[in-house]
Amino acid sequence: MTLFFQRIKHIVWFYPLLILTSCSNDDQYTSIPENSTYAFEIPSNFPSLKQDISNNYPTKYGVELGRKLFYDARLSKDNTISCAFCHEQSSAFTHHGHDFSHGINNLLGTRNAPSIQNMAFQSEYFYDGASNSIEMLSIVPIHNPVEMDETLPGIAEKLKQDSEYLQLFGKAFKNKQISSANILKALAQFMTIMISADSKYDKYVRNETGGTLNSQELVGLNLFQNNCASCHATDIFTDNSFRNNGLLPNPNLNDLGREIVTGFSNDRYKFKVPSLRNVALTAPYMHDGRFGSLQSVLNFYSNNVQNTQNLDPLLQKHPTLGIPLNQIEKEAIIAFLKTLTDQKFITNPEFYHKT
Ligand code: HEC
Ligand code: HEC
Numbered sequence: 418m419t420l421f422f423q424r425i426k427h428i429v430w431f432y433p434l435l436i437l438t439s440c441s442n443d444d445q446y447t448s449i450p451e452n453s454t455y456a457f458e459i460p461s462n463f464p465s466l467k468q469d470i471s472n473n474y475p476t477k478y479g480v481e482l483g484r485k486l487f488y489d490a491r492l493s494k495d496n497t498i499s500c501a502f503c504h505e506q507s508s509a510f511t512h513h514g515h516d517f518s519h520g521i522n523n524l525l526g527t528r529n530a531p532s533i534q535n536m537a538f539q540s541e542y543f544y545d546g547a548s549n550s551i552e553m554l555s556i557v558p559i560h561n562p563v564e565m566d567e568t569l570p571g572i573a574e575k576l577k578q579d580s581e582y583l584q585l586f587g588k589a590f591k592n593k594q595i596s597s598a599n600i601l602k603a604l605a606q607f608m609t610i611m612i613s614a615d616s617k618y619d620k621y622v623r624n625e626t627g628g629t630l631n632s633q634e635l636v637g638l639n640l641f642q643n644n645c646a647s648c649h650a651t652d653i654f655t656d657n658s659f660r661n662n663g664l665l666p667n668p669n670l671n672d673l674g675r676e677i678v679t680g681f682s683n684d685r686y687k688f689k690v691p692s693l694r695n696v697a698l699t700a701p702y703m704h705d706g707r708f709g710s711l712q713s714v715l716n717f718y719s720n721n722v723q724n725t726q727n728l729d730p731l732l733q734k735h736p737t738l739g740i741p742l743n744q745i746e747k748e749a750i751i752a753f754l755k756t757l758t759d760q761k762f763i764t765n766p767e768f769y770h771k772t
Contacts, residue, residue: 449591452476455606460614462622462652467540468551468609475606478589483607485585486600488770491575493521493565500558500604501770503530507763509613509695510534516706520564527670529706531691532699534613534762540657544688544704545677552605569597576600613694613762614652621756622652630756636746637753644740645750647731648690654757659687660729663722663739667705674704685726697755698763711754715747 455475459466473479486492490499503518504510510533512518518530528544536542541549548554558564559572573595576582587593589603618638620628630638641649650656659675666672666686675684688704702708708717722732722739735741742750762768 449478449588452478452588455480455610457610457612460612460619460623460652462619463535463538463614464651464653466537467657468537470537470551470605470609473552473602473605475609476589478585479603479606480610482582482585482589483603483605484768484770485582486604487607492559492567492572494567494571495521496575497521498565500555503558503564504533506768508532508698509759509763510611511699513698514700516701518564520561521566524563526561526563527672528704529701532695533608534611534694535653535692536608536611538653539655539692541659541689544672545675546659546689547678551608552601555601555604569600572600573597611762611768613759615761616694616757616759618753618756619652619759630753633749633752634756635753637749637751638756640742640746640750641753644742648729649693654693655690657690659684659689661686661688661725661727662718663725663728663732664703664707664717665723666725667707670705672704683727687727693754694757695759695762697758711751712747715742715750718742719747 453476455477457475487500487504490496490502492499498520501510503512503515503520505513507513512530516529517525517527519525531544536551542551542554543557547557556569559567559569576586576595582595586595586599590599592599617628617630620626621630622628648656648658648660648662661674664686673685675687675689676682678684696702697711700709700711702711702714708714718732718740719742720739722728724733724738728738732739
């Protein structure tokens with residue numbers, strides 16, 4: 418296990434440097450006549466972007482290439498596992514029904530696959546924040562020995578044998594290269610346009626047709642704002658921080674969370690506050706997928722928050738630990754959470770690629 422984390426640390430800090438220093442700026446899209454910027458809008462109820470996408474702004478062919486790569490199993494060592502294998506569109510790009518994702522050779526990982534949506538509005542990725550860059554984050558699953566176990570140069574070599582890719586890289590990047598940097602850039606462009614902002618809740622906030630919340634959902638929204646939104650903040654539903662929400666550490670894993678990346682014991686058991694968009698579709702819940710339903714999550718917050726090292730002060734402000742909620746209130750919060758389901762996002766053909 419320690420070796421594995423050392424490996425991740427190595428990858429996270431050194432590999433990006435190599436790639437950054439080896440890639441010049443001459444792959445700007447603007448000078449390629451047949452390519453054009455990709456039309457996507459920042460929803461009016463969203464906070465500002467957290468990633469600087471100006472050096473890798475999504476383009477028509479960059480996105481097309483990123484989508485193709487996302488669904489391509491050649492990104493793994495034995496050509497069996499694509500990103501989409503663990504991130505399925507129908508469940509908001511999570512690994513539906515799996516507490517831990519199994520990757521290459523059926524090896525089990527140690528964390529639950531989170532959704533991929535609104536990534537450019539988030540500042541850090543993975544439950545421990547192992548990456549803070551939308552362009553670099555794909556290195557982590559690609560190199561992870563239990564996910565894809567590949568290398569970027571290894572992928573580039575495979576793709577160079579494929580005329581369709583030769584053409585697409587040529588149209589997407591000025592230097593036309595099938596390179597590590599361009600693979601990462603294309604995946605980042607695709608993840609940038611994966612925006613979920615068309616749930617009933619969004620329509621309610623933006624005063625659009627179809628945006629009527631019933632009385633139970635409104636009660637739930639109010640309870641959510643008073644008890645949950647301090648951490649699950651803004652219309653992205655995360656404040657981009659790492660916190661300990663009082664889960665009893667899983668004895669089989671002893672996952673230290675954020676401490677793995679920072680080395681600080683005051684980061685022990687802190688995990689990234691996940692977005693709750695499409696949460697009704699993304700069971701099981703928490704970094705280790707320990708809860709199978711939203712009802713169990715709410716029961717946990719009301720009855721089972723544990724006073725472990727670095728428990729968040731927000732969960733210690735009531736006479737008992739956690740958030741006091743009765744059954745009617747829990748049901749109202751769940752009804753509200755279901756209004757975050759975005760049918761358009763999980764069926765949008767722009768995020769789907771026939772393989
Ligand atoms: C074997 C299953 C598996 C594969 C394949 C996989 N992932 Fe993941 N993904 C996960 C798991 C598990 C996590 C959570 C890991 C963690 O937090 O340490 C994750 C986390 C992420 C996150 C972070 C989301 C967040 O909110 O912090 C992104 C983005 C992501 N993966 C994108 C990708 C991309 C792009 C690929 C392909 C290059 C890919 N994944 C391949 C299982 C997988
Ligand atoms: C102190 C900050 C904080 C508060 C307050 C808080 N949460 Fe969380 N929440 C977190 C963190 C951190 C996680 C991730 C924990 C983990 O995976 O180890 C999380 C995870 C979740 C998840 C699992 C999401 C997933 O995709 O696995 C749900 C659902 C959730 N919270 C709902 C709520 C609701 C509903 C409330 C209010 C009743 C609430 N939270 C209050 C910090 C908070």
